[in-house]
Amino acid sequence: HSILTQPPSVSGAPGQRVTISCTQSDSSTGATYNVHWYQLIPGTAPKLLIYDNSNRPSGVPDRFSGSRSGASASLAITGLQYEDEADYFCQSSDTSLSGWVSVFGTGTKVTVL
Amino acid sequence: DLQESGPRLVRPSETLSLTCSVSGGSTRSDIHYWTWIRRPPGKGLEWIGYVYYSTTANYNPSLKSRTSISIDLSKGQFSLRLTSVTTADTASYFCARQTTRGGLYFDSWGQGIQVTVST
Numbered sequence: 001h002s003i004l005t006q007p008p009s010v011s012g013a014p015g016q017r018v019t020i021s022c023t024q025s026d027s028s029t030g031a032t033y034n035v036h037w038y039q040l041i042p043g044t045a046p047k048l049l050i051y052d053n054s055n056r057p058s059g060v061p062d063r064f065s066g067s068r069s070g071a072s073a074s075l076a077i078t079g080l081q082y083e084d085e086a087d088y089f090c091q092s093s094d095t096s097l098s099g100w101v102s103v104f105g106t107g108t109k110v111t112v113l
Numbered sequence: 114d115l116q117e118s119g120p121r122l123v124r125p126s127e128t129l130s131l132t133c134s135v136s137g138g139s140t141r142s143d144i145h146y147w148t149w150i151r152r153p154p155g156k157g158l159e160w161i162g163y164v165y166y167s168t169t170a171n172y173n174p175s176l177k178s179r180t181s182i183s184i185d186l187s188k189g190q191f192s193l194r195l196t197s198v199t200t201a202d203t204a205s206y207f208c209a210r211q212t213t214r215g216g217l218y219f220d221s222w223g224q225g226i227q228v229t230v231s232t
Contacts (some may be wrong), residue, residue, distance in 0.1 A: 001174075034196040034216025040152075044224060045115075046207065051218040089158050094216045100217060102148070104158040 011111040022090035033093040035073035050094035125205035127142030129195040146211040147191040151204040
């Protein structure tokens, strides 16, 4: 199935902009599917930040944005805040003989300096 | 809302059983996959599998031989069974709702339950 590769870590000072890449490879069909992004903070439910490459659910601050170009997707955080320190995962789909499978990226830890 | 429950300690070779209770929505939905995901300590997220409308289930090929996900529509719950566990199955286990409208994303998650496999 697909492999989604992310940088292990990114960091920035408060107020800065950071980006996290998510590069897809080895799809079983060669097709690429929509990419979604999640924020994980220990002790809390994971949070959907971006769906279908660039859409933001209601309630997600507009400092989070997503983009997609071919097999690569990115999550940008502008105006970085201390509360943004968390792990971030991209997610996409792939097909199998038994149906859809979900694939997560390798994960990126964001540190606010 | 989704809420995981079950034993937090499982012995090696035994069966891990978890339940996810769904409130504020219906497991009878025909547009959602009811899913289990886990995160071993220090590692990334791993998709385990889903059940759909009690008729269809699909599993991660790497776990398929040991995994079963079922749903109780009357109780608004779905469950995970993972047999013959080893220490490699120690993880935080999350239940989640995946929408089939659009790009198959997880729009609601439980807080997760930490399960340790140990003697």
